[in-house]
Every structure is written in structure tokens, then in C-alpha cells.
Amino acid sequence: MRAVRILPADQWHTAIHSVTLDYDRRYRRRLRFVTDQGTEILLDLPEAVHIRGGDALALEDGSYVEVRAADEALLEITAPTADALIRLAWHLGNRHLAVQFLPSCLRILEDHVIADMVRKLGGSAAQMTAPFDPEGGAYHSHG
Incomplete structure (x- = not known):
């Protein structure tokens, strides 16, 4: 089976x-991947896209x-003030890290070096497990 396009979460049904992933x-x-049900599928798109949780691959x-x-x-990175959190976001972006922005925190892939940097800059960095869906950036398209 071959997947030939991506549909955003609000544009597909069943x-x-x-x-x-x-x-x-x-x-x-x-x-090439195997579905949760055991079916092999080839994703074959004209260009790389950021696929988000909830999107669908159209076969x-x-x-x-x-x-x-x-x-x-x-x-999960937090700071005592909004200004401090914005400053931390700048430092993460300056290191070209993928960052997920949430209302009161930032999330990045676990990295002990970055966790130390965040703490030295006055923030907190707590380990957690969750889906990661960072910003795609101005030059990345969504399916």
C-alpha cells in the first residue's frame, strides 16, 4: 500500500x-513503515512535510x-515570569532546537546539556514523557 498525500486532522473522517510515529x-x-495493525505502507510524497498527530495519510x-x-x-521548560520564558525560548532557538510552545511552558527533546543551560538561566527543566509536536518553522510546510 502506498500513502500519497497528507490530510490535516480536520479534513478526514474514518x-x-x-x-x-x-x-x-x-x-x-x-x-516504509508498519501500521499498528501490522500492514506495511510506503509513504511516498513529492516533498518532505511535517506530519502532526491527528493527521491522516491518504492511501x-x-x-x-x-x-x-x-x-x-x-x-518541559518553565520560568518564573513570561519574560524569562521568552528569553529561554530565544536561547533554544539560537541553538536551532525544535521547540513545542505551550501556554505556560516550552517542550524540547530531552537533552541534559540544555537542561543545565536552562537552570543556569533561571528556568526549570523537568523530564517527562509525552507526544512531541514542535513548531514547523517559517520554511516548513504542513501536509
């Missing part, structure tokens, strides 16, 4: 399969595979 495997152009036969974001080892 999936026949699902696949659980981590962040790195959700930014692809071409990828050539018109059916869909729901994409689920896998739990990953993350750091």
Missing part, C-alpha cells in the same frame, strides 16, 4: 489503520491511516 519519523518524504485506494504522535522523552 481511518482503516493507524500508525504511531515519533517526531523524527513524522517529518518525511519517503518512509492510493482512497482510504486513510491515522497518524498518532508517539510518546518521547522530553524536557
Whole structure:
């Protein structure tokens, strides 16, 4: 089976399969994987796109595979003030790290060196496990 396009979460209805992928495997152009139900699928897109949890892979036969974001080892970064959190976001961006922005915290893939930097800058970095869905950036498209 071949997946030929991505549909955002609000543009599809019923999936026949699902696949659980981590962040790195959700930014692809071409990828061979096995669905959670055991079916082999080839993702074959014209260009790499950021696939988000809840999106669907459209198969050539018109059916869909729901994409689920896998739990990953993350750091949840907080700060005592909004200004301090913005400053930390700048430092993370300056290191070209993928960052997920939430209302009162930032999340990045777990990295003990960055956790030490965050603490030295007055923030907190707590280890956690959750799906990771960072900002795609101005130059990355969404399916």
C-alpha cells in the first residue's frame, strides 16, 4: 500500500489503520513503515512535510491511516515570569532546537546539556514523557 498525500486532522473522517510515529519519523518524504495493525505502507510524497498527530495519510485506494504522535522523552521548560520564558525560548532557538510552545511552558527533546543551560538561566527543566509536536518553522510546510 502506498500513502500519497497528507490530510490535516480536520479534513478526514474514518481511518482503516493507524500508525504511531515519533517526531523524527513524522517529518518525511519517503518512509516504509508498519501500521499498528501490522500492514506495511510506503509513504511516498513529492516533498518532505511535517506530519502532526491527528493527521491522516491518504492511501492510493482512497482510504486513510491515522497518524498518532508517539510518546518521547522530553524536557518541559518553565520560568518564573513570561519574560524569562521568552528569553529561554530565544536561547533554544539560537541553538536551532525544535521547540513545542505551550501556554505556560516550552517542550524540547530531552537533552541534559540544555537542561543545565536552562537552570543556569533561571528556568526549570523537568523530564517527562509525552507526544512531541514542535513548531514547523517559517520554511516548513504542513501536509
